[in-house]
Amino acid sequence: MSLLVVHARLITVPAGTTDPGYVEDGWMLVGDDGRIAALGSGEPPADVTASVGADDTLDAAGKFVAPGFVSSHSHLFTSGLRGLGVADTLYGWCDAMLGTTRHMTPEQMYWSTLHGSLDFLGNGVTTAYNFTDPLQSWESMVDGKRVGDAPLRGLDYHYRQADGTRDAGIRFVDASGMDVTAGSADEVFARFAAEVAHTRTFDPDYALGASIMGQVQWSPHPEAAEFEVEAMRRHGVTNQAHFLESPEAIEHQQSKFALYEDAGALGLGLMFGHFIQTTPEIIERAVAGGASMSWQPASNGRLASGTALVPEMLEMGMKVGVGLDDQACTDVSDPWQNMRMGIYMQRARLKDPAAMMPELMLRLHTLGGAEIMGVDDRVGSLEVGKFADFVVVDPRMPDVGPLWHPVRSYVLAMSPRNLEAVYVGGRLVSDRGVSTNPLAAEASAKVHELPAALIPLRGHPH
Structure with missing residues (x-):
């Protein structure tokens, strides 16, 4: 019609x-x-x-x-987990939030993802780059490092998250982690291939692509970047890596930039998510290699991560998109709030009102996000x-x-x-904020059941 x-x-x-x-x-x-x-x-x-x-x-x-707004960096499964880790920076917040999801079933993840997707739509976000919770459970970071031996969940854990995004009717790019420390190389590539294949059964007008949740920042595996690059080439997918986000263990984080650079990831569609604890040299090398970045102003403020040098990056030729990140660290999925926070942060940092103008900010949260995701021919x-x-x-x-x-x-x-x-x-x-999706009421009821179901297993997270 x-x-x-x-x-x-x-x-x-x-x-x-x-x-x-x-x-x-x-x-x-x-x-x-x-x-x-x-x-x-x-x-x-x-x-x-x-x-x-x-x-x-x-x-x-x-x-x-x-x-409609484009969120170039999102975790839609977190919609039932607002208010956790409020007194923490990234790693402590992850302990609270992802320490809870490790007890969630595939069906609970389905409903939480569906709820999060409908929440985005209800606030004007029509396309999202969506990181699914990886199959390997979260484990605490010590000095910016992790062991990499946490339990591995079955493929249905990813499939149901992807299904929830699909059933909401939002357009999305589906990103999954490779969890390269869990199993042999053949097992790692087989798992990722299965995740990509599942997403590619969906209507391509809504499932706009598959991608890798880059985990080099978190992974102790010395060849994690090589694994990701090989998967990018095999499957023709992009990759967005959480990178240089948190103000802890900065030198260790920065040392991992060379792993992506040496593996040849920068020119294959690599996006850096957050990209805050950086240097002029790293930015220059990233731009020269062809990488882009996704900026999450509200999340960066909520987690006390800092302020990305976005005007400088744009001046150097880097493509930038904007993401809302997730409901557990942005709290309200409000793209206007996200834009204003971004404008205010840059103006305050540089003491220059021209550092971030509204017209530019709007472009970054719509077409800019679509560009770095590689979907600007269809949305944005x-x-x-x-x-x-x-x-x-x-x-x-x-x-x-x-x-x-x-x-x-x-x-x-x-x-x-x-x-x-x-x-x-x-x-x-x-x-007027009311979803037309027939599953909306059930999704709401299901996420409200989470505390009663999870607190006996997890305890009350901080």
Whole structure:
């Protein structure tokens, strides 16, 4: 079914320009395939109007219509785990949060992932790079290192997380860890191949790709980077590594950059997640090698990780996307809050308001994220041929006053309170914060059962 959006404050974020593509009174036609067929300013042409019925027209008078947000770094299984590790930096927080998931069943992970995916959609995030919880259970870090002998769970533990993302109706890239210390090389590659194969059975319009959750930062295996690079080449997948995130054991973390560099990972689509405890030399080498990075402002603040040198990275030519990370370390999946935190952090760090402007921040949290994920041909902006994934945002509910500069007000003054509707492929998936997914109520009930089920096994995590 086609859909015609009219009278919108249209923000398109087009590729190839820094202009946000703002149209004060715009229209957009969504085809039967869920992709954008045409768009423009003023009244739509007569042939466009004639192509849809009255029931298929959305009058967005006075409201923003903008691309759905892209989170280029997310852990959607954590939606039932908010409020843990509040007094800790990364490793202590992981002990609290992932020390809890090690007791969760595949079905509990399914419902928590589904709940997290619907939570993202309800807040305007229509595409996510999603790290699944690895098969090998979390083990505590000591001096930035781990032993690597934690128990290994079955493949169903990954499959059900991927299923939860699929069933939510969010677009996603599915990332899984290789857990290279668990078993022989043949076993490691066979497990990863099975995880990729499972995801590739899904509708490719929603499962946009498979990827590796890069674990070199965590792994004691001396050839972890080589394993990941070999899997990238075998399966044609990308790789995003949590890297240089936490302010502990910084020299040890930095020493591992050479492992990825020497293995040839930088030019194969490697993304660095967080990339905070870095140096000008490491940034320069990463840019020269072709790597990109994903920036998580709210998470970095919540975990006291620090502030990534994003303006400097952009100036040096690095591609940057923005992620919401996860509900257990961002707490509220609010992309507007995430954008504002990013803007404020950079301006405060550099004491320069031009260090991060709203238009740039919006681009990083939409098209920029899609670019580093390699899916910008399908999502991230409102352009003909791309999926019609968009948000409808009402600046008068609540009323923020006159829009002196509409795009800047969209970034700086909007919030989920203003979010009226979310569409994926031209189909309504959230109406004023209420999911249209038939599994939403059950997902909510299931995650509320987690404390009673897990505290007897885990104890009450700090």
